[in-house]
Amino acid sequence: MARINPGFTKELKSFGAFDVNACYNCGNCTAVCSLSDEDNSFPRKMVRLSVLGLDGELKTSLEPWLCYYCGECSTTCPRQAEPGELMMSLRRWLTAQYDWTGLSGLLYRSLTAVITAFLLLAAGVIWFASVQNFNPESLLHTGHYFEMLAIACVFAFILLPNIIRMWLLTVYSRHKKIPVKRYFSSLGELFVHMFTQKRTLGCDDSKTRWIEHLILVISYLALLFTTVFLDWFGTDNGFIIALGYIESAAIFVVTILFVAARLKKSTEVSKHSHPSDWMFVVWLSLMGLTAFVVRLFIDLNMLENNIWIYIVHLIILVQWALIIVPFGKWTHFLYRSFAMWFLKVVE
Amino acid sequence: MSEHKKILEYDVLVVGGGIAGGECALNLANLGFRVLLVEKDLTIGGKMIMLSKVFPTLDCSACITTPKVSEIARHPNITIFTGSEAKKVTKLAEHNFEAVVVKQPRYVNVEDCTGCQLCEEACPVSVTDQYQYGLVGRKAAYIPFSIASPRAAAIDIENCTLCGACERVCPTNCIDFTQTEEEYLVKVRSVVVATGFNLFDPLKIPRYGYGKFKNVITSMQMERQLAPTRPFNTILRPGDGKMPDNIAYVLCTGSRDKSVGNPICSQVCCMYSIKQAQLLMGALPMADVTIYYLHIRAFGKGFNEFYAQAQGMGVEFVKGKIGKITEKDNGNLILRYEDIEEGKVKEAEHDMVVLSVGLLANPEISSSFTNQKLELDPFNFVQQTDMLANPAKTSIDGVFVAGTASAPMDIPDSILSGGAASAQTISYLKQAMEK
Numbered sequence: 001m002a003r004i005n006p007g008f009t010k011e012l013k014s015f016g017a018f019d020v021n022a023c024y025n026c027g028n029c030t031a032v033c034s035l036s037d038e039d040n041s042f043p044r045k046m047v048r049l050s051v052l053g054l055d056g057e058l059k060t061s062l063e064p065w066l067c068y069y070c071g072e073c074s075t076t077c078p079r080q081a082e083p084g085e086l087m088m089s090l091r092r093w094l095t096a097q098y099d100w101t102g103l104s105g106l107l108y109r110s111l112t113a114v115i116t117a118f119l120l121l122a123a124g125v126i127w128f129a130s131v132q133n134f135n136p137e138s139l140l141h142t143g144h145y146f147e148m149l150a151i152a153c154v155f156a157f158i159l160l161p162n163i164i165r166m167w168l169l170t171v172y173s174r175h176k177k178i179p180v181k182r183y184f185s186s187l188g189e190l191f192v193h194m195f196t197q198k199r200t201l202g203c204d205d206s207k208t209r210w211i212e213h214l215i216l217v218i219s220y221l222a223l224l225f226t227t228v229f230l231d232w233f234g235t236d237n238g239f240i241i242a243l244g245y246i247e248s249a250a251i252f253v254v255t256i257l258f259v260a261a262r263l264k265k266s267t268e269v270s271k272h273s274h275p276s277d278w279m280f281v282v283w284l285s286l287m288g289l290t291a292f293v294v295r296l297f298i299d300l301n302m303l304e305n306n307i308w309i310y311i312v313h314l315i316i317l318v319q320w321a322l323i324i325v326p327f328g329k330w331t332h333f334l335y336r337s338f339a340m341w342f343l344k345v346v347e
Numbered sequence: 348m349s350e351h352k353k354i355l356e357y358d359v360l361v362v363g364g365g366i367a368g369g370e371c372a373l374n375l376a377n378l379g380f381r382v383l384l385v386e387k388d389l390t391i392g393g394k395m396i397m398l399s400k401v402f403p404t405l406d407c408s409a410c411i412t413t414p415k416v417s418e419i420a421r422h423p424n425i426t427i428f429t430g431s432e433a434k435k436v437t438k439l440a441e442h443n444f445e446a447v448v449v450k451q452p453r454y455v456n457v458e459d460c461t462g463c464q465l466c467e468e469a470c471p472v473s474v475t476d477q478y479q480y481g482l483v484g485r486k487a488a489y490i491p492f493s494i495a496s497p498r499a500a501a502i503d504i505e506n507c508t509l510c511g512a513c514e515r516v517c518p519t520n521c522i523d524f525t526q527t528e529e530e531y532l533v534k535v536r537s538v539v540v541a542t543g544f545n546l547f548d549p550l551k552i553p554r555y556g557y558g559k560f561k562n563v564i565t566s567m568q569m570e571r572q573l574a575p576t577r578p579f580n581t582i583l584r585p586g587d588g589k590m591p592d593n594i595a596y597v598l599c600t601g602s603r604d605k606s607v608g609n610p611i612c613s614q615v616c617c618m619y620s621i622k623q624a625q626l627l628m629g630a631l632p633m634a635d636v637t638i639y640y641l642h643i644r645a646f647g648k649g650f651n652e653f654y655a656q657a658q659g660m661g662v663e664f665v666k667g668k669i670g671k672i673t674e675k676d677n678g679n680l681i682l683r684y685e686d687i688e689e690g691k692v693k694e695a696e697h698d699m700v701v702l703s704v705g706l707l708a709n710p711e712i713s714s715s716f717t718n719q720k721l722e723l724d725p726f727n728f729v730q731q732t733d734m735l736a737n738p739a740k741t742s743i744d745g746v747f748v749a750g751t752a753s754a755p756m757d758i759p760d761s762i763l764s765g766g767a768a769s770a771q772t773i774s775y776l777k778q779a780m781e782k
Contacts, residue, residue: 026641027687028670038691075606078599
């Protein structure tokens, strides 16, 4: 028997949704969507489940992750019910559902909580730096170790359990008996979608968005690898240094384009910006910028006298690694690709 | 502007010569009031005279309109100005209005024209016929359509090459290229606004491909193909002239759609589509007709039975709004929609698609009122300031509204509305007489 949550649309609104009750079920959104097909029908089905308050059903749905938000459904919706933004809000809501700590939900819904957390982390970094007497060498050293530790811990204690929860909800709760072999045979799907986001190409809007996004993902992952494993800030290898410059510059340029689009609200996807969207793109941009500047200062031998720039970079890095990556928009990188894998598994 | 305006005096100025304005003028004239009926078009009869049959009785539309139009045209108390517009309407005092009426030159003396069509034959210029909604062509010297009133020629001066061929063949010498714009100052005691509606332009929904895919037509184009005075004498798809055998109707094209700025229901599309579907079943007995709808609104007397009748005749009804239309190489069309009853995305192939276009306001007249404001409602129809008790009353005392100028409505309601406007106009005029 279905359980109805009468307050669900209100709850969803706190994640950014619009007036989903405006929907009169014409199905235009589903019909114009180039990613929707016979087996995976959305967004109207998701709108319907939301209006009815069937959150149990939504919690086990993979459909929100199948939408790559071209915004065609919102532009053509005869009721201006913003189905595209509903799908986006459902992704935020699902992120909160998967998260065992509950912090995701809190941070998505309360800007005050986010700002407080950011300020606390900034204060922590400054305090830590003062304890280290603002010694550049030891700061760079701990910064490097912090990165490795943060990645390991966030993955082991937050992201991995959350993905297991996602699997329990979307796969295990519905299909109890799936041979393990199926998981392996369709594993390719996970990596293909994780590193190419090729599904975006199915959207009717231009290829530019996909290319920009792809450059961003690749540069981000590469910069992560370069700083963590190739020790970009500590190396003397000219090739690695140049590589880091290119990657951080690419991140900065692409995110600036995204910020500009969100400011201009030029496309449907950039029209509605939730604080989490701003946070994600601005912090990524600042990461690229500050990393670039820090390495530049090292190369110009200016870091010794300008250690503040590294502290700024470290603050941004800490906020990124401890808030945005485990609890914020960063997780869509994982959930989207896992959703594609799970979909292949249950097919 | 001409120096010496001709001054005319009437009791009532009726703006718009469609079925509502015509009905109103006729009622007023029958009770002895002198009426000036101003029509922008070259003929009176409005949109109704263009239609095939009417729902839910399937009576011939022209057979109802033409006798009425002749009665209006021949009534001694009614003066008709076609090709004319009321430009400046000023309320000087109660029961005292002044209007500037501008009459465009027709380049034909209507009194002398016999409608022999020799000028049409002689004219070398062919252009698209707006009265057949672009289905066929016409000449630059032309009679609007066979049952037009007045049935007289007109020269389309914008496309005319001034070759003089029509002038040479005209047996009554009624073609006169020296005509110019005329301006009249009309003094009246009351005004009725019956300016009708505009059809929604489906070019505003590019994903339906109208204008790009030749076999996507509007419901008005289908109406012309079904009418007794139809251009092809059968139903043909414009792309290649083939007889269609699988026709789709896309309801709510430009109605109930905020994304195109018209959130309200047009009131008639469901029913006229059901009517056309039934007529198509008669005209093309082998054809399949599918109507894609959001909700069928069959609310009037006999409407639901009419809907049931269409279902009984085998018209397919599918719940779901068409998302987009694509064209195949053979001119057939693929319609993508979500079947709401099954909750699945589907694609269907049809060889002809009719877009059931909605009714939009025609608010132009409101800018003609000079010293008092003719208020419009949020959808740009003339505001009925006392809709329940005085349906024809507007924001200006002495100015009344009739027909679809006030809201989308069907033919019986338009005629009722014209009647109501005439009654309220008379009671307004009687107040002046008693004073």
